[in-house]
Amino acid sequence: MKTKPIILVTNDDGIIAPGIRALIHAMNSLGDVYVVAPNKPQSGIGHAITMDAVLYCDSVKIDNGIQKEWKCSGTPVDCVKLAINQILPKKPDICVSGINHGSNSSINIMYSGTISAVIEAGIEGIPSVGFSLLDFDWNANFEHSKEYVCQIVKKILHNPTPKKIISLNVNIPKLRKEQIKGIKICRQAEAKWKESFDRRYNPKGRSYYWLVGDFVHFDKKLEDTDEWALKNGYISIVPIKFDLTDYTLLNILKSWNFILFYLVLYS
Template sequence: MKKKPIILVTNDDSISAPGIRALIHMMNSLGEVYVVAPNKEKSGISHAITMDTILYCNSIKIDNGTQKEWECSGTPVDCVKLAINNILPKKPDICVSGINHGSNSSINIVYSGTMSAVIEASIEGIPSVGFSLLDVKFNADFYSSKEYICRIVKKVLNNSIPDNVISLNVNIPKLRKNQIKGIKICKQAKSKWKECFEKRYNPSGKHYYWLFGSFISNKKIIDTDEWALKNGYISIVPVQFDFTNYSILNTLNSWTFIFLFIYPFI
């Protein structure tokens, strides 16, 4: 019989979050599951790693599944690093992260601990997928998209991901199963957060700041993740960690020539 694939599951909402518990149960039907996830919420922590304090990673059992689990005091990226280097018996066949409580579409990927975990796995040559549901509620319905999630993971396991694509960023609209229209392969939409730091005061009169903001995006461009999600589709964006803007290399080379010609001794 073909050996079961080893699946590493992690997230940024904590090991006890409903989203990761749902993802674990889904992955148990596909392979041998190992879970290494933060012991508390680490949302919005991006690709942070722990360098100046102790890391704890303890075996834990939350439910009656067949998976092996560890909770980590560090970040999602720490979890992946520890899993690969110290915990798993060998390199996993795939790393899946999520299911995140809330969107990681568009520019949100920059801030996402969920996606940074799969990016870290991809740096190590491991195919990886991050899953996010556009519902921040604790009791969100994570199972409406089970069929799609399992189908995506099977596709990656059976076909792998090209070397120049580090991971897939999958976002799922807040819809019932029969309302989801299907899957769209998309570009990342251009967007930003319009932010504000509100100055407040605690009971002792000391001031502090509270961040809030509104998301600004053009959802009318039909080949983007924001358009797909707005129109009832699951969006998949292939992501890479090479940040080089190749379209402007020639322009910058011409700048360098000018700088060296005019200011040779700078």
């Protein structure tokens, strides 16, 4: 690129999380960095937006970096919307989200605030990528992740796709650098959480609940999925989009005769 790209950085773990600080440090080497991130953890918030409360967005200085930063009282999607509409001097060349503390592979993408920020940027026509490290520890080591982050972001900035807009979900296994075998382009694994609620009682006898569950993987033997890649020592990259249409079912539904159904039900 002839000029320095404008890079929007956000996350869902909060602006002081070590993961986003590592991501900011990596992006400072690639462009003009603007950070708009939640002022507190927003994990599992998905694509929520704030509609019943005011939003606050305050300029902050977290460390001695060259980036410009704002902490937002809203969700990751709020952060992207505010950044584009109110804060940045123009639309960013790319939006990067993360580095998330923990996995966003497979079905987890549906609940992730990290990836919802990426999808929101895609809706606005901005190339975007979400990064996650499979380590939930607040003090996780993000050092070697920064190398892969820079490599992938450079590819996006310098290799426009035919669609012009690219959105990626990147997960990095919790391994030493020498243990990582490479990068796999994958599809999202078919899986779900088999959930239950642990019911307990407070000292006054009122019941409350803790959500618990087990991860159920339906195609664990198939080598084209993100789950297989991560379990076998690879970084997974899954291209994502915001169109949730089931095109296979769409074609089936087109063959249904809804007028006939109406006549049968109401005649």
